[in-house]
Amino acid sequence: MIWVIVVAVAVLALVTVVVARRNRSPQSSVDSFRRQIDALGPAARRTVVDQVQTAAGREPDPDVRQADERRAEPDDEDGPRGA
Amino acid sequence: MARDLAIDLGTANTLVYMKGRGIVLNEPSVIALNRQTGEVLATGREAWQMIGRTPGYIVAVRPLRGGAITDFEITERMIRLLLQRVGVSRFTRPKVVICVPSAITEVERRAVTDAARRAGAADANLIEQPMAAAIGADLPIDEPVGNMVIDIGGGTSETAVISLGGIVALEAVRVGSFDIDAAIQNYVRREHGIAIGERTAEEIKMAIGSADPTPQESQAEVRGRDLMTGLPKTVILTPEEIRYAIEDVVSSIVSSVIRCLAKAPPELSQDFLVRGMYLVGGGGLLRGLAQRIERETKVPVRMSNVPLEAVVLGAGHVIEHYDALKGMFMGARR
Numbered sequence: 001m002i003w004v005i006v007v008a009v010a011v012l013a014l015v016t017v018v019v020a021r022r023n024r025s026p027q028s029s030v031d032s033f034r035r036q037i038d039a040l041g042p043a044a045r046r047t048v049v050d051q052v053q054t055a056a057g058r059e060p061d062p063d064v065r066q067a068d069e070r071r072a073e074p075d076d077e078d079g080p081r082g083a
Numbered sequence: 084m085a086r087d088l089a090i091d092l093g094t095a096n097t098l099v100y101m102k103g104r105g106i107v108l109n110e111p112s113v114i115a116l117n118r119q120t121g122e123v124l125a126t127g128r129e130a131w132q133m134i135g136r137t138p139g140y141i142v143a144v145r146p147l148r149g150g151a152i153t154d155f156e157i158t159e160r161m162i163r164l165l166l167q168r169v170g171v172s173r174f175t176r177p178k179v180v181i182c183v184p185s186a187i188t189e190v191e192r193r194a195v196t197d198a199a200r201r202a203g204a205a206d207a208n209l210i211e212q213p214m215a216a217a218i219g220a221d222l223p224i225d226e227p228v229g230n231m232v233i234d235i236g237g238g239t240s241e242t243a244v245i246s247l248g249g250i251v252a253l254e255a256v257r258v259g260s261f262d263i264d265a266a267i268q269n270y271v272r273r274e275h276g277i278a279i280g281e282r283t284a285e286e287i288k289m290a291i292g293s294a295d296p297t298p299q300e301s302q303a304e305v306r307g308r309d310l311m312t313g314l315p316k317t318v319i320l321t322p323e324e325i326r327y328a329i330e331d332v333v334s335s336i337v338s339s340v341i342r343c344l345a346k347a348p349p350e351l352s353q354d355f356l357v358r359g360m361y362l363v364g365g366g367g368l369l370r371g372l373a374q375r376i377e378r379e380t381k382v383p384v385r386m387s388n389v390p391l392e393a394v395v396l397g398a399g400h401v402i403e404h405y406d407a408l409k410g411m412f413m414g415a416r417r
């Protein structure tokens with residue numbers, strides 16, 4: 001007898017969850033899509049744009065400098081040189 | 084409390100963006116190991132300097148070379164070291180977003196996220212490189228317009244059309260700037276009979292390599308080992324012969340861009356003519372490449388002003404807006 005009640009309650013809970021999800025999902029999917037699009041918009045992108053500007057006006061990368069120096073070295077073992 | 088991280092785990096270079104701080108690490112994706120014990124001896128710039136110059140017991144490798152994870156164990160150790168170096172420990176567990184080639188297999192995907200979790204990430208998610216590149220290049224991907232981005236890296240070349248925050252068309256090939264280095268190495272060996280290392284080949288590419296004739300071209304003097312005598316030898320290389328040497332690689336990259344254009348819906352194709360395509364990635368810096376793509380596609384090509392950082396900056400943007408953008412993670416598509 002108790003099992004019948006437990007199963008009935010479980011089924012009811014499941015149905016409630018499914019129905020709630022189905023009812024909620026269109027609105028929440030619209031919301032999350034809106035939020036995603038807003039987060040990709042120009043206002044949100046500002047932090048990255050700032051980063052881009054700092055990066056663009058940056059000091060030369062130590063790696064790049066090394067490569068340049070190496071290319072300029074006259075007695076490099078095997079590097080190419082302008083001829 | 085650790086700050087969340089975005090990682091561009093490139094085949095050539097690894098960059099890390101820390102939430103609220105910006106780029107905190109930028110170095111070659113190279114690891115040097117003791118061949119006998121398997122111990123890590125160096126990573127990054129230090130390991131890069133060892134490539135081709137190590138004694139027999141040391142091996143300096145790029146574990147992600149070819150855009151594929153060839154060695155899971157080494158990749159995991161690299162991710163672990165990377166996280167340690169930016170301050171991640173067992174007690175500070177940040178969220179991590181990692182950019183990977185879009186052609187990555189399911190197994191590779193799992194390997195990268197598992198590695199990051201085991202290395203201390205509270206949560207690890209992946210995002211496709213071209214998507215991150217488009218955000219980092221500041222393209223208006225929130226609008227219903229065709230944004231085309233071409234990312235040419237060391238081991239991969241990916242072209243994507245993005246509109247309304249999603250990938251509409253994608254073409255990815257496991258061919259990149261490393262293949263140009265290899266083509267130069269092979270050419271010099273075949274035509275001049277000398278052996279050169281991969282770093283020298285890369286230097287030749289940067290010094291005189293080009294995908295299309297450009298003004299003010301110069302020759303380069305290259306030293307290597309004569310294959311016949313074994314002695315050091317010098318040869319002069321011209322820009323024309325390097326163009327010839329790398330032609331196959333360049334044309335396969337250009338063909339993949341053309342295939343992506345062909346996949347785009349016609350409504351978006353119109354946009355490219357006006358807006359152009361954006362070129363990012365170190366491989367895109369090859370002289371004459373933008374001009375060559377433009378010539379073959381008749382679509383204007385614009386160079387990003389941060390070609391090497393665009394991908395990590397885009398992933399950094401995702402970390403900054405984590406909750407709103409988590410639907411963009413690989414495998415999270417609605």
Ligand SMILES: Nc1ncnc2c1ncn2[C@@H]1O[C@H](COP(=O)(O)OP(=O)(O)OP(=O)(O)O)[C@@H](O)[C@H]1O
Pocket residue numbers: 092093094095096097150212235236237238239240259260261285288289363364365366367368369370390391
């Ligand atoms: N000025 C240049 N001219 C030609 N090639 C360049 C130049 N600068 C960098 N490269 C090449 O770009 C490559 C590195 O580019 P990048 O850092 O974008 O690759 P990655 O992101 O690590 O690779 P992937 O995206 O394939 O995983 C190297 O092969 C390097 O030789």
Ligand SMILES: [Mg+2]
Pocket residue numbers: 091093094212234235236237364394
């Ligand atoms: Mg890359």
